[in-house]
Amino acid sequence: MRNWLGRLSLRYKLTLAALGVEALMLGFLIVNGVQLTSAELQQQAENRARDVGKALVAALLAPLSQQDDASVRDVVETMHREGGLKLIEVRDSAGRSVQRTGSDGTEDDFRLVQPVEFAGQRYGEIAMVLSGDFxxxxxxxxxKQSLVxxxxxxxxxxxxxxxxVGGxxxxxxxxxxxxxxxxxxxxxxxxSDGGRDEIGQLIDTFNRMAESVRFNIDRARENEARFHAIADYTHDLEFWLSPEGALLWVNPSVERMLGYTVGxxxxxxxxxxxxxHPDDRTAAEFQLRQALRGTSGQGYTLRLCRKDGGHFWAVVNWQPIHDYGGVYQGIRASIHSVDDLKATEASLRQAIGELRTAENLQRKYFEETEQERARLVSLLSAMNLGILFVAADGRVIYHNPAFTRMxxxxxxxxxxxxxxxxxxxxxxxxxAxxxxxxxxxxxxxxxxxxxxSYEIQMADGRVITELDYPVRDREGRFIGHLWIYEDITRERQTAEQLVYLAERDALTGLYNRHRFQQELARTMMETDRHQGRCAVMFFDLDEFKTINDSYGHRAGDALLIRVAGEIGALVRRNEVFARLGGDEFAVLLPGVQGSEAEILADRVVRAIAQLPFRFEGQSxxxxxxxxxxYYPEHAVDADDLVARADIAMYQAKDAGKNTWRVFRADTVADTEMRSRLSWGERISNALDKGLFQLHYQGVYRTEDGTLSHLEALIRMIDERKPGQLIMPTHFIQLAEKSGRILDIDRWVIHETVRRLADNRAIPAIALNLSGRSLSEPGLPQYIGDELRRSGVEPSRLLVEITETAAVSDLHDAQRMIEALRQLGCGVCLDDFGVGFASFAYLKHLNVDTIKIDGIFIRDLPADPDNQVFVQAMVSVALGLGKSVVAEYVExxxxxxxxxxxxxDLVQGYHLDRPTADHPALAR
Structure with missing residues (x-):
């Protein structure tokens, strides 16, 4: 809380403090008013109860004294009906209940027992209950009025x-x-002038400080520029030694004279x-120690060795350096070569003969330079990058055509x-x-x-990057700038589009499951930080599959787009509306107050029920x-919250559909939740402890019975009974609900590719992808990375996608199938024929193979109808150029x-059974 307050501006801190004090005072006033009002109403209710009691005593005295039960009953029923009493019970002097009308009240009602007496004789008593609802x-x-x-x-x-406070x-x-x-x-x-108050004085002081800083920095830069202008370009070798003899600075002439760089x-x-030189080193080191004591000297002669092994004679001059306070800072020395004088005399005679040769070489080099320049200009002119050369004085010396176009x-x-x-x-x-x-x-x-790289935003929306390269000559001297400009507008737009596609549902434009889970995790952290609460709403469309199968995927897609638009208009900006796949939608409501979620849920249900939709003339x-x-009332983590919202949705379906329900922790829901959480923990343990196994079943060519490829089938080792295996039917559906199916799919992919990489001789292996993985945009990249890292040929990996999952989200399925085919993997449409419109969908799914669902293969010889269906599927598939697999051949x-x-291909128990050590793996 303290960190959060620390991030607020002063304006908000002052405002929040004042509002807090006022809110506290108003709260005290409201609480006191409620207490006074309640006390006054309580007193009025008690007075009324006593008045009613007296009236009843007067009315019942005569009937009780005469033991006229019928009259007592008439009086009691009249008073109960007209007097606003919840209960009236009359007892005689013996305690017998003569008449009881009404029911027992609540603890907020008023109770009164009134004796019926006259002239000192007791005839009975009356028990009354007066309603306290008012x-x-x-x-x-x-x-409510006080709060408003x-x-x-x-x-x-x-x-x-x-x-x-703003000013x-x-x-x-x-x-x-x-x-x-x-x-x-x-x-x-x-x-600008801040005025005469304290803030104005602070602004004036700041302006004076800024002026002083500018003056001092300008002066330091001028001094540094003068120093480098004198020292860096001095012909002699100049250097500065500390009082201990360490080198503090040396000018670039050291590379020209000695061959060593400054570095x-x-x-x-x-x-x-x-x-x-070794012969002069002992005497020179003695002289150096004397100089470092603060003495000056000049004309000291010695020999210096070059990096290339040569040496020359030089004269050294030095003097001590002191700072402004007179503190000794070391010595500054200069070395002047005297070999140049002797070399000049010897070289002068040789220079005349070499001059003519140099002139010829210069002409040749000039011609080669011109040719090289022509080639360089042609290369730069052909580039799409803008090139600009700027000399050291800041003036342009070259630019290519791409620069002017850009x-x-x-x-x-x-x-x-x-x-x-x-x-x-x-x-x-x-x-811009x-x-x-x-x-x-x-x-x-x-x-x-x-x-x-520097990005330049243009007013027309383009983005241009600029790179600056310093240009130096052979000696490292700066001679200018090379600026390279590149128009990256298209690349930037492509990158933004990729980010959008990774987080959005391709059909509706809503957030996808991956982005929803990220937002849910972030919202729950914010909820914990602010000690508030949030809510998750899950809903799907009743009987959507029937509409999809009856009218085709175009009608289903149009309906999903319409629903997304209508409900999106009801959702507030801070709420997250996502499509999780198929016809499943979710809304995340952060910072829920009161019954906001229930109000929105009611609006969503009514909006969908009132949604008019016509497709090809059909209403x-x-x-x-x-x-x-709700979090944290109903769940402790994200998976738990999603699961309880899912259960609440099915509770709404059990209530007759076209309605909403808040999660209710009844026995059935608790049992389902415990089962789901138990399986979720078992699945997590299996992933962490390596309790999953792959079994392999052969797929054989029908024509000659040879093995075509293997299919990988997952099994789980029962941690409680290690000798037993758990079939996927027990945990796959729960893994899909919890989202762990994505981890399972990646584990299967990794293990299958590893198996293919370990043995290059085994045939291709097919694996099954869940429907949840179809909406994962990063899965094709993961498969491609695994194949490249393992060096496995992509054609050896086959991917099976169920028809039900593909049809429920046709756009995601098409995108996944196309990505897998671009990788080079084969794609099979599993469980073909279970939908009403399988043939219609087949032309939209560019798969290589279809696998006929087992319900059409079981008892095929004895079922003529299934024989007709199978022949039709085979005919259509072969006509579209796809191969056909039949499973459950027994x-x-x-x-x-x-x-x-x-x-084309068959598999089943008649051929072989799934096993972890299939014979084909031993090749």
Whole structure:
């Protein structure tokens, strides 16, 4: 909480403090008012009860004294009907109940026992119960009205505080922004007159401080520039030694004279001792120790060794250096070569003969340089990158055509010789933020180092990147800049589109399951931090599969798009609306207050029920079942919350559909939840402890009975009974509900690829993908990475997708199938024929193989109807160029029929059974 308050601005802290005090006072007033009102109503109720009791005593005295039970009953029923009493019971003097009318009240009602006496004789007693509901109603009305008044007062106070504090805060914010600019290196900061108050004095002090900093930095830069202008370009070798003899600085002439770079001298070398000739080193080191004591000297002669092994004679001069306070800082020395004088005399005679040779070489080099220049200009002109060369003085010396096209500069405009910061004055392209680019251009011209890529936003929406490379000659001297410009607009748009597709449902544009789970995790963390609560709503469309199968996927897709649009209009901006796959939708409501979720649920159910939808002349009506689960009331983690919302949705279906339900922890729901959580834990343990196994079943060619490939089938080792295996029917559906099926699918992919990589001789292996994995955009990339990392040929991996999963989300299925085919993997449509419109969907799913569902293969020889269905499926599949697999082949007669119908591949117990050590794996 403290960290959260620390992040608030001063304006909000002051406003929240004042509002908190006012809210506390209003709360005390409301509580006190409720107590006073309740006490007054209580007193009135008691007075009324006594009055009614007296009236009853007067009315019943005579009948009781005469033991006239019929009259007693008439009086009691009249008073009960007209007097507003919940219960009236009359007993005679013996305690016998003469008449009882009404029912027992609640603990909030008023009870009164009134004796019936006259002239000192007791004839009985009357017990009454008077309703206390009017007190609760009055208290509720008073509380609601008081809260509305308090909220209006708080709102008005907040507005007045925001207006009054705003002026002061804005001056502090201006001062803060100016300070940040100075911290970032922008020294041209000057705030306007702040006035005569304390803030104004602070602003004036800041302006004076900024001016002083600018003056000192400018002076330091001037001094540094003068020093480098004198020292770096001195012909002699100049260096500075500390009082201990360590090298502090050496000018670039050291590389020209000795062959060592400045970096080498400043590195592990012991300069200048390491470059002194061995014969002169002892005397020179003695002289150096004397010099480091603060003495000056000149004309000391010695020999120095070059890096290439040669040496020359030099004269050394030195003098001590002191700072402004007179503190000794070391010595500054210069080395002047005297070999040049002798070498000049010997070289002068040779130079005349070499001059003619050099002239010829120069002519040859000039011609080669011109040819190289022509080739370079042709290369740069053909590039799509904009190239701009700027000399050290900041003037343009070259640009290629792509540069002028990119910046929309007329081709006839001459840019050579212009200052770099004036080049874009001739550009027809407008910058989105010209002031930022101007500052960047000036900073780049001042630096002589490689700069990071800089993005330039154009007014027309384009994005251009700029890279600055310093250009240096052979000796490392800076001679200019090379600027490279690239238009990355299309790449940026493509990247943004990829991010959008990774988080969005391709059909409706809503968030997909992956993004919903991310938002759910983030919302639950925020809920824990603020100690609030959030809600998850799950709903699907009743009888959607019937509509999808009857009218085709186009009608189903159109209906899903319509539902997404209608419900999206009901969802607030801070709420997350997602399509989880098929006809399943979810809404995440953060920071839920009161019955907001129930109100929204009712609106969603009514909106879908009232949704008019016509498709090809047919009017379709749809209903929905919706479930709500709250965090933290109903769940402790994300999986638990999703599971309880799912159960609440099925509770709504059990209630007759077209309604909503909040999760109810009844016995059935608890049993289902415990089972789901138990299996969720077992699945997690199986993944963590390696309790999953793959068994393999052969798929054989019908024509000759040879093995075509294997199918990988998952099994789970029972942790409680290690010797037993759990079939996938027990845990796959629960894994799909909890989302762990995605981890299982990736485990199966990894193990299958590993098996293929371990033995290159085994045939291809087919694996099954769940429907949940079809909406995972990163799964094809994962499969491709596994294949590349293991070096497995993609054609050896076959992927089976069930028809039901593919039809429930046709767009995701098409995208997944296309991605797998681009990788080179084969794709099979499993359980073909279970849908009403299987043939219609087949032309939209570009699979290689279809696998006929087992319900058509079992007892095939004895079922003529199934024989007709199988022949039709085989005919259509072969006509579309797809191969056909039949499963559940359990006898020779079935195999013979399938061979007669033209089925390509078969599998089943008649051929072999799934086993972990299939014979084909031992090849």
């Amino acid at each position: 007190i609760k109603q009055a208290r509720s009305r008073y509380l 008044i308090a909220l209006l007062a708080l709102l008005l106070t907040g507005v007045l505080l925001a207006l009054s 002061v805060i804005r001056r502090f914010e201006a001062l803060t922004r100016a300070s940040k600019r100075m911290a970032q290196g922008d020294l041209d900061v000057n705030l 080498e001298c400043m590195g592990e070398m012991r300069f200048p001792a390491d470059v002194i 910046w929309m500069i007329d081709e006839g405009t001459s840019l050579i010789g212009q200052p770099a910061h004036d080049v874009l004055a001739d550009s027809a392209a407008a910058l 933020r010209p002031d930022h680019f101007s500052k960047h251009l000036l900073s780049v011209l001042e630096t002589r180092e490689l700069s990071d 379709l009506r749809l209903t929905t079942s919706l479930g709500i689960a 006898d020779g007669a079935t195999l013979g029929l399938l061979r007669q119908f033209g089925v």
